[in-house]
Amino acid sequence: MGGAELAIDNVTIKRGELPIVRDVTIACPEGQVTVLLGANGAGKTTLMDGIAGVIPVERGTIALDGQQIQRLARDRRAKRGLAYVEQGRTVFAGLTVQENLAVASHGARNTARAYELFPELEARKQVTAQMLSGGEQQMLVLARAIVSQPRVLLIDEMSQGLAPVIVKRMIPFVQTAARSGIAVLLVEQFAALALSIGAHAYVLSVGSIVLEGPCKDLLARPDDVRHAYFAGGQDTNHGHDGASATAISGAATPQAAQNGGTL
Ligand SMILES: Nc1ncnc2c1ncn2[C@@H]1O[C@H](COP(=O)(O)OP(=O)(O)OP(=O)(O)O)[C@@H](O)[C@H]1O
Ligand SMILES: [Mg+2]
Numbered sequence: 001m002g003g004a005e006l007a008i009d010n011v012t013i014k015r016g017e018l019p020i021v022r023d024v025t026i027a028c029p030e031g032q033v034t035v036l037l038g039a040n041g042a043g044k045t046t047l048m049d050g051i052a053g054v055i056p057v058e059r060g061t062i063a064l065d066g067q068q069i070q071r072l073a074r075d076r077r078a079k080r081g082l083a084y085v086e087q088g089r090t091v092f093a094g095l096t097v098q099e100n101l102a103v104a105s106h107g108a109r110n111t112a113r114a115y116e117l118f119p120e121l122e123a124r125k126q127v128t129a130q131m132l133s134g135g136e137q138q139m140l141v142l143a144r145a146i147v148s149q150p151r152v153l154l155i156d157e158m159s160q161g162l163a164p165v166i167v168k169r170m171i172p173f174v175q176t177a178a179r180s181g182i183a184v185l186l187v188e189q190f191a192a193l194a195l196s197i198g199a200h201a202y203v204l205s206v207g208s209i210v211l212e213g214p215c216k217d218l219l220a221r222p223d224d225v226r227h228a229y230f231a232g233g234q235d236t237n238h239g240h241d242g243a244s245a246t247a248i249s250g251a252a253t254p255q256a257a258q259n260g261g262t263l
Contacts, residue, residue, distance in 0.1 A: 002030075002151060002181055003030030003031055003151050003152070003180075003181035003182045003183050004030055004064045004065045004080075004081055004151035004152055004183060005027070005028065005029050005030050005063075005064070005065055005066075005183060006027075006028040006051070006062070006063070006064060006082075006152045006183050006185065007026075007027055007028070007061075007062070007063045007066075008024060008025060008026040008027075008028075008047075008051065008060070008061075008062050009025050009060055009061045009062075009063070010023050010024070010025055010059065010060040010061070011023070011024045011025070011047070011050060011057055011059065011060035011061070011062065011070075012024075012057070012058045012059040012060055013043075013046050013047065013049075013050040013055065013056075013057055013058055014058050015046060015055070019058065019207065020043045020046045020207050021043045021046050021047045021050065021204075021207045022207045022208050023060070023208065024047060024060075024204070024207075024208065024209055025209070026185070026202055026209070027200070028152065028183040028184070028185050029183060029199070030151070030181055030182065030183045031178055031179065031181050031182070031183070032178055032183065032184070032198075032199040032200070033174060033175060033178045033184045033186050033194075033197050033198040033199060034183070034184065034185050034186065034198060034199065034200050034201070034202070035186050035188065035194045035195060035198035035200070035201035035202070035215060036185060036186065036187045036188075036201070036202050036204060037187075037188070037191050037194070037201060037202070037203045037204070037225070037229070038187075038203055038204035038205060038229065039205065039229045039230065042204045042205055042206060042207070042229075043204055043206070043207040044156065044157075044187045044204055045087050045156055045187070046207075047204070048084065048086075048087075048154050048156045048185070048187060050062075051082070051084075051154060051185070052074060052077060052078075052082060052084040052154055053069075053072060053073060053074035053075075053076075053077045053082075054074060054084075057070045064080055064081065064082070064151070064152065067080075069082070078148070080151070081149075081150050081151030081152055082150065082151070082152045082154070083145040083146075083148050083150035083152070083153050083154065084145075084154045084156075085141055085142060085145050085153070085154065085155045085156060085158060086156055087156040087157045087160060087187075088157075088160060089141055090137065090141070091129040091132075091137050091140045091141060091144075092129060093128070093129050093130035094128065094129070094130065095128070095129055096125065096126050096127060096128055096129065097121050097124050097125045097126070097127055097129060097132070097140060098111070098125040098126065100129055100140055100144060101114055101121075101125075101140075101143060101144060101147050103144075104144035104145075104147050104148060105147035105148065110147040110148070110149055111147055113146060113147065113149070114143035114144075114146045114147045115143075117143065117146055117173060117176055117177065118139045118140075118142070118143050118173065120136060120139060121136070121139055121140060121143055124136065133166075134161065134162055134163075134166065135162055135163075135166035135169060135170065138158060138159075138162060138166075138170060139170065139173065141158075142155070142158065142170070142173060142174075142177075146177060150182055151181075151182060151183065152182065152183045152184075152185070153177060153182050153183070153184045153185070154185050155174065155184065155185070155186050155187065155188075156187045157187055157188065157189060158170060158174070158186075158188065159171075159188060159189065159190055159193075160189070164190065167190050167193060168193065171190075171193050171194070171196070171197055172197070174186060174197060175197040178197075186198065191225060192219065192222075194215075195215040195216075195218055195219045196215070196219070197215075198215040199214065199215060200212065200213070200214055200215060201213065201214075201215045201218050203218075203225060203228040203229060205228060205229060205230065205231045206231075210228045210231040211224060211225065211228035211231075
């Protein structure tokens with residue numbers, strides 16, 4: 001499966017009249033996981049929506065292997081190999097695992113690849129999706145993105161609502177997908193886990209990148225990462241920010257260290 005480099009350059013995205021993402025530049029090389037961190041309301045989903053073509057980009061460029069795509073409609077971007085696992089996305093509850101994958105792959109042709117990555121799903125392919133555990137459902141969501149044979153995979157908070165032990169099992173699948181050549185951009189609240197599989201990371205705060213660096217460097221600087229979450233922080237965000245602070249300090253626990261994080 002061939003990948004493609006995703007390059008986001010000086011991108012500004014508005015919601016209504018308000019610029020929510022401002023002059024953001026991010027490079028996502030093929031075969032790597034690039035991590036995007038940030039507190040609730042920082043603009044992570046807005047950026048992902050802009051990259052996927054759900055909402056328009058006000059300024060700046062988005063390029064796949066050097067070809068600008070920011071003016072293309074969402075389905076045209078998907079045809080070029082951009083897959084988007086949206087925050088809170090769920091499976092078709094009434095369909096079996098196999099049917100869920102068939103719908104995504106427009107035929108059963110590519111499902112073998114998904115089952116290679118997620119053997120658990122193959123064992124349950126005749127099971128109705130609503131009977132799956134939360135973790136298995138989330139695997140199915142990822143598997144559905146994989147069967148479209150993407151060159152770039154955008155994943156927005158795959159672990160939302162899942163127990164840390166499940167997240168720990170999911171994260172290596174993202175790494176495996178990247179190793180097959182895909183450029184992965186991963187938004188994740190479990191910062192240490194994400195940094196443990198990523199190559200490069202960016203921290204978004206109030207719409208701007210306030211910290212970036214190799215994941216291994218950021219893992220060694222948890223206080224700087226925590227501080228960056230709240231750089232330019234606004235009082236209006238305090239209620240939400242608590243959740244993100246928990247995610248980071250949670251990553252600093254011995255449990256997180258077992259999960260592969262070293263924060
Ligand atoms: N459809 C919308 N219309 C207007 N404002 C919006 C819309 N969606 C999001 N916003 C605002 O944009 C800002 C960024 O929201 P966004 O969802 O991109 O943040 P996020 O980093 O993904 O947060 P979370 O971690 O909670 O998912 C917030 O202030 C939010 O209220
Ligand atoms: Mg979001």
